[in-house]
Each structure stands twice: as structure tokens, then as C-alpha cells.
Amino acid sequence: MKTDWTRRQVIKAGVALAGSGLLQPLLPLVAAGKDISAAFPEEVLSIEKYTKGKVKPGMIINKDNVELIRDISPEGLVEIIRHGQEIKIGETTLNPRAVNPDFWVEATLRNQGKGALDAKGQLWTKDGKLWIGGSPFPEAKTGLEALWNYVVNHRRYDDLMVASKVVNIGSNGSVLQTQYAIYGEIQTVGRLVVTPKPDNPSYKNELHRTLLSLNSPFDLYGLAVSTVVYYNASEMPDTFVYVPALRRVRRVSSTDRFSPAAPFATYFTSDLDLQNDPLLTWDWKLVGRKPMLGPSPVNRGAYITASKDDFTFPDYPVKYPRSTWELRPDMFLVDGAPRIYGASYSKKRMYVDAVYYRAQMSECWDKANKLWKFFTFITGDTGVTDHAGGTAKDLTGILFADVQRDAVSNVFFYRHLGQMTFRVNVGATIDDWMTPDALLRHARR
């Protein structure tokens, strides 16, 4: 197979796979352990060719030359660069497994063709059962299918515990507040590594549970939030909070989706994991599919030692940590409109990478249809075992930018922090960690 075809040649030859611009199906290449170069025309794998030489790998993009990438960038990325973000252009990553663990990719291949959406858009297997693991629609045709590939398990692991730091920075660049937290997630459906598999029979009406336990600042010390996300993507989650001042676990309304998730935060509960609301509480529409810039997996945040000037999303209390971006050859642009009470957004755009089945960027517009927020969920290799024969590919950094206020919340993740060691697929159970009673047992005060 020739790999030097230009898009024009591809179209002329009429061999592009419908809608995708692919030269040949991607999945057999992935299954064979090959890279994606044979599947795409070279011009969408080379930012230099795609931009006709205007943008090259190694270039630094800042507010002075941001116009060079306007056509291939989310609007939000352009905005934060105008506000001071500097990015480096990297080569396109050809490894289709760069941001997903191998066991996830294998399950995606194994279960190809077994996923189906019902009339409401709810995910099932074709025989009407709970999903069995991996991304269900590796050859997605609709925006909803592309999103299911991501939200069915944002983090890809059966269980995960990680320590994180959130640095909230105001418009003048000063740190408003720094929060330290433990984040956990336990998948109940589509489990692939740790028994019970493929689902937990005790909690099979759920998709997953999450835990957020804050250690700092002092008045958040010991606060812990556990959220039950139901398998039915039309059903709102349930949220339980251990409030140290009350010495009790208190259930709170999950309809409060559009308040800052913590003091000074630029993100709402709705924004976590880019799309934290149940998928079918929004209306989704595929509005485009094209090459776009996306964060590179070389951005390993606090998992590597880096200086403030490195383009790896280094762990420094600056408003816009530098990062590396690359041309991704095939990106779904999926627009969503919320149907939830109190929604502050008129629209959200999710950018789902068709190679990774993963979203790493989104934008939100306010009710006046003015761009409000831009979020980047950077994913890379943490170097930590995934307990399935590989290393864990997971979030290495998050940038929540409020482009109207020019304020950000930057999140860094750590291999070790205090008592917490980043770990995945270790057999953590809901009963031990994420029930209301478990929150009480783990209460730090």
C-alpha cells in the first residue's frame, strides 16, 4: 500500500473509506501492531504538509503567530494562546495505542461489532446486555457513537486511584488557591482485568463510581465526595459527601452540575472528564470530522522531571504550563446541547480522536453563544504498571481555562504523593471505598 498519497490523490482514486478519509481500515493495522501511517494520507499525518509549510514540528506557537494554526485549532486553544499559552508543535504520533492501555485496545478489537445503541441512544451489546469492555464503536459513524467510545470508561481501568493537585490561578497570574486531592474510580461494567468481569453483579445498574477526597487547604481537609454514575445514561448520578464539620455523609442533589466544583475552580461538576453529565442528558450532533491539533502524549506532566520551560505540561504554578501539540489525522467534532436544569452553557464541543476513541479537548459557550471555556485533558504514559502486562496510559494533566475571565485551574497528577501511590487495576472495591459507609470509615477526621 502506498503511503505517500495526498488527500487529493485519495479522493481522485476514490478509494477513501466513506466519511473517514482512510486509505484502508484502521483496525487491522492496530490489531497487527502496526502504526497508522498506512491508513491515512501523508498530508494529514504531517502538519508541515497539511499547512503547506507554514507550521512545522519544533515551532513554538505563541500570541504572535497563533494565526498560523487557527484553521486546525479549537477556538479555545487559539484564545488561551492569545492570553499567553505557548505550545510547541510536535510530530504526529503514529502509535494508535499511545494513550490507551493494550488490554483496552485488545478488548476493542475483540468486541468490534458487538455494540449497539437503542432508540434512546443507550449502549448495549447487540443481544441487549451490558457492555462487555473496550470502546464499543471503533468505526464510529455518529457523534454519539464516538462519544460512547470515550465515556464508557473515561480512564480505561477497572479501578484507579491517583493523587492530584489543582492550582487555581486568577487573571493576574497569581495563585488563588491550591487544592490537593485523591481521586478514585471503580468501573462496574465492562471490566477487563480484575474480577468480577465483565461486570460487578452487585452494582450492575451502575457504570462506575468515583471518589474525590480533599486533603488541602485546611478547611477542605477530609472532605470526600463519592458519585454513583448509572449505566442508564439518561439517569442523573447520585452524590454522597462526607462533610468533616458535620461528621456525617450527606447525600446532595446531583442536579447541581453547573457550580464550581471547588472554591476558585474554573470548572463545573459537569466539566469533569470533559463530559461528566450522563451522556443522554445532552443532545449530540456530529458537526465535523477533520484533522485537528490535539495534545501530544509527550506531555507527561508531573510524571517526569521537567523545567518550567519544557513543553511537557510541567508541574509549575504558572497560568499556562507549556505543552506540545500535534496534528491528529481524524477528529470527530461533536456538538452537545444540555437538557439539564440550570445549564450555564448553550453548547459544548467535544473533540474525539478517531484513532484513540478518546476525547482530550472540549469547549463550552455561554448562553449568549460566546466562547467561555476550553478544557484540555492531556493523556500519556505514566510509566506505572497497569497490572495487565503494560504501563498505565492515563491523564498526565488537565487545563481548565475560563477564557472570558482569563483564569485557569491546572491539575497535575503524581506517581506518589503523601500516602497515595498512583495505581490501577489493583482490585479496589466499591464496598471498601465508595459507599457512604466507606466514606465514613476512611474519614480523615
Next chain:
Amino acid sequence: MRRRRNHAFWAFGIAIAVVLMGSGWGKAVWAQTDIGPFEITGFGAYLINPNDGHLNPNDLAPNQAGNFMGPLNGTGNPTFNLMYNLLDLRVRTTVTEHLSVFTEARFWGDYTNQVDQRWPAYQALPADFRGDGFMLRGGGNNFRFELWNGYLNYQSGDLLVRVGKQTIAWGEDIGLRVLDQVNPLDLSEEFFFGWAGEEFDNIRIPEWMIRVDKGLPNPLIPDLAISLFASPGTWTPTILPAQGSPYNVVPVVLDLREDVTQGEPIGGFQLSGTVQRTEFTLNFLTRPTETAVGIVTPPPSGCVKDSYGAFPLGPPGAPFCRILAEGEHPRFYMVGGSLNTPIDWAGGIFRLETVAFANQSFTNATSTRIVQRPEFETMAGFDRPFYILPNEAALSFVFQYLEIDNAGDLSNVYANAVQQPTSDHLVVLFLDQPLFSSSVDVDLLALVDTSEAFWFQPSINWQIGNHWRLNVLYNSFGGAENVAGRFGAFWFLDGPAFRIIYGF
């Protein structure tokens, strides 16, 4: 009493030391401030509560000797109701993966009667009862230290064992204490009129207890769990403000003396779980009644010679006395339960909580003996967010309705010298509007009882960075006060309070 206090203190200290030495200390720790193997958190607070010109009538009871326990001579206005520094120091360390130690020590400096010498009889932080040494509280009238919480914590899987001075809170309500009866309250400084959003965090007195929580997984209720606890027989009563202090609630004509007998254990359990999406608890508790039931010994035998006395012991010129009131604490038995469930169409959470006391304690009409009757308390509540301000966080709306019903013959059943009604009702509204990315909270607490008395508390709470917090509140009490002794009776405590906190 002092020897017992020392024993308890040293026993606890030795237990911690043995565990730490045996373990080789814990892993690295992680909090806002870390020192060696210790997570250090806490805060220092400075509070000013000016007096708005009202005098506490409880300190100004009829007095024939020309003495007033409260504001000097009963004339003029005090300047302050309260002024204090509080250092709350929390230290946590992990000994092993499963074993940790938590201590919370508090250091007070109460300057109220130093900056305002109109409070001649003021006593900050009184704790004067048999067995008060178990509180591990020491110091003088104005400066005190206390080991507030302090416990060993073993947690593994769905098992928790916690041993030491600790706090257990139950129930769905905020601030009403329907089920929340395990720990008593220290009301000695500002009663319970501090910041409503903090509920009883700084005044719920930890008790010595052993607590065991264990999951009881089963196919029907996967998260079923039980929490069992018992005290070794030590217990603490509700600590009221000292007579003569700004927040005093006991009329000066009475000489109230706590009658506390140690050796009476506290015990109980809570069974909890979730059925469908409804979370429930079933609860049982027995303990000596926290708040004293005052039993009066009439004069002359119950007459206590006192310079603040209102009653002459003899002919003109004879000494005066106050009436002796023994604060009794009969044991009670309580069963109850609670539930909460989301109501999706209403976008909020419905809460229900109920208890039955087999033998709630009251007095007869003359307060000379205890009368016990069954009592039932039920709270129904609903809370949900409302988006009021564009692009700001949602306003939290919390509504609670409390009904207290008394059973049996109530013709000679009194509480605080007021005949007990068949039922009582209270409505609570709490609103919280975060502003400026949730760095500022504007709150309003409103309690209205059906005797038409009320307590309103607006407050503003401002977070500044990682360390500083500024809080302002205004308490307003009033209403018709058709039944004595309700919120309307606190009209003299109207006024603002200001607090600055440095947290670490």
C-alpha cells in the same frame, strides 16, 4: 478528680507512643502542613462578638442585695459578649497502611471579661462536674487547653475500629439533633449561635468510646453496614454557659449544680444501607441525658447562701440565698431511623428522620421531681439547588420541618418551668449562595417556631487563598414568644460577630 484526669491523659499518651514505636513510624504524610511523619492541619481564630446594648435578663434576676451576677450593677451596656482566640491543632499520622492516630487539641484564650469588666462573674469554658477530668481539659478561667478528639484508628477493607475520644454524629437534619444524640454539646461560650454552616463542629464534645464499623455485604443490600459503639462508662453532660456570662440561660435565682455520676455507659448502633436509591439507617442509643433536668429543692432547705442571692434567709439585714437546683441526668433509651432519597422530578433530596424516646425526662410543675413521658420527634426535609444568578453557582436551598410530640398525661409535665405541649413545631430554612467562583458564601439561616418566635442569621464567609478566612454574621432573635424559653427568649443576644481565621 485530678488523679483520674492524669490517669486518663497518660494512658492515652502511652497507648499512642507504644503503637508508634512498635511500627517504626508511618509513611510520608500529606496535608497543607507536613512535619516529619505528621499531617498537621488546623486553624487559629480570633472572634469578636459585640454586645448590641441588651442585657441578659438571666443575669439580672430579682436581687435584694444590690448585687448582680451579670453586667456590673445592671446599668449601662456591656461592650462585648465574647472575645476569644482559639487554636485548633489537628495532627494525623499513619502508623501502618491500616493504622493511624488522630489528635485534635484546642487552646483557648477568652478575653471577654478582661476587655469588658462589666462581667464580674464571667467564667469562660466552665466544666465543673464529677468526672470532668475525662475531658482532658485544663487551665484557668481565661486560658484553657483540651485534647478534643484523640483516637487510634484501624481501617482495613470494610472494617473500622476506632478507640479513643471521638465524635459520632447521626441523622439527616442539620442543626436539629433529632438522631444526633450520641455526643453532648459544649454551649459554654456562644451557646449554639455560631456560624450555622459549621453546625456543631466546634461544640460537639467528643466522648471516650470504642467504635466498630463493619460492612455486611449481602445480595439484597450490597452496602449494608453496621456501626457499634460503647463508652467505658465515662460521659459528659451538655455544658451550659456559666451563670453571669453573656450567654447564660439559667436565671441567677437558681444555683444549678450538675449531678453527674460516672460509670454509666453510652452505647448504641446504627445499621445503614441503600435500597434502590433510598439510603436508610436504623438507630439505637442509650445514655444519660445530656442536658440537665433541673430539680429544685425549695427554701429553706434548698437555700444556698450567696452574695448574688435574691431571697433573704431571715429578717432585714440577713444574708441572701439562691435556690439549689440539681441538674439530673436520667438515662434515656432511643430508637429511630432516617432515610434520604432523590426526587428526580423535583431535582432535590427528600429527607426523613424520626426517633422515639421511651422515657424522655421532664419535671413536675414545681420542678421538684422528674416526670418521664414517651416523646417522638420527626424531621422532614427537602433540599435542592436553584440557579438564581447568571453564571454563578447554584443557591443551595435547605428546608426542614420538625415536629415533637409528647405522649401520655401531660397535665403535670414541665420543661424549663413551661408546661409541655402535646406537640411542638419548628421550620428551618437555610440558603447558601456562593459568589465569585465560590470564594464567597452568602448564607441565611431562618428558624421559626410555631410559638411565633424566630432566629435569623445572615452571614458572609470569604475565602482568601489557602490560609485566610473572614466571617461575619448577625444573629437576630425575636417574635411573639407565646411559649417561654424559645428563640424569642434570646432577644438580648441580637448582634453581629466577626471572625478572622488563619488555617494551616
